Amino acid sequence: MTLGQNQYGKAQNHVVRIVRDGITHHIKDLTVSVALSGDMADVHLRGCNAKVLTTDATKNTVFAFAKEHGVESAERFGMHLARHFVASQEAVTSARVRIEEHAWERIEAPGGKPHSFVRAGRETRTAQITHDGEGWQILSGLKDLVVLNSTDSEFRGYVRDRYTTLPETTDRILATEVNARWRHAGTGGEPGGEAVRWDHSYATVRDHLLHAFAETYSRSLQETLYAMGSRVIDRCPGIDEIRLSLPNKHHFLVDLTPFGLENDNEVYHAADRPYGLIEATVLRDGAEAAIPVDLTNL
Incomplete structure (x- = not known):
């Protein structure tokens, strides 16, 4: 038997990033799923975890990057993540990041505050970023x-x-x-x-x-x-x-x-x-x- 295509990662990381510009706040609300591929035969065939970055660390990276890099857009945030995983882990040769962005609208009301929002009743924005250390594929x-x-x-x-x-x-x-x-x-x-x-x-x-x-x-x-x-x-x-x-x-x-x-x-x-x-x-x-x-x- 031969091990075929495989991947692993942390799915459905729900991260909310608030930018406070004085009394006016801005919100980015993302659900981020990360999948990593590469030299992972040992963990499947022999149970050896030596090349495995834990999915918990993957989750933590998503939240840390929201602070360190901010969330300018779903695509750019996903690119930062994909590049990091491929560049920092020798065994990882490809990273795919899927993102759903949930829109919020500011509540415009008499006496309303610029940090009050209502979930927008519209479509969900998506992004998928794949990086192999050299090339990129960006799907919005x-x-x-x-x-x-x-x-x-x-x-x-x-x-x-x-x-x-x-x-x-x-x-x-x-x-x-x-x-x-x-x-x-x-x-x-x-x-x-x-x-x-x-x-x-x-x-x-x-x-x-x-x-x-x-x-x-x-x-x-x-x-x-x-x-x-x-x-x-x-x-x-x-x-x-x-x-x-x-x-x-x-x-x-x-x-x-x-x-x-x-x-x-x-x-x-x-x-x-x-x-x-x-x-x-x-x-x-x-x-x-x-x-x-x-x-x-x-």
């Missing part, structure tokens, strides 16, 4: 970004067989929950080098995704997905690849005729399952796909 992303168009969507002309019951429509609700990852070209701004404005980059991609969704007349969710991905690649030269996973949040017209009522595209049943799932990657010409197909664990 988001999940659970729920969007809806109440018109400008149709679905017709599809294959029909003996099991097809879905009626064609020229006017429907199109709703989805955007889950996306995008890969930055090159090193993505190595710490100490030319810095990517990560927060600005994230906001820009998010805006393009939303604008493409809102501006595209949709004949299928696939067409909308491609329009969203294409807009990001076209308008963000630092991004080579984006993978989108869009569940179709179906809205079905309710039959109100038993009650003597007409339903002119006004009342819908929002079904949460089962749902159609549309996934695809949009690449810059000449780029090779590198984002894993499975986006279920962003």
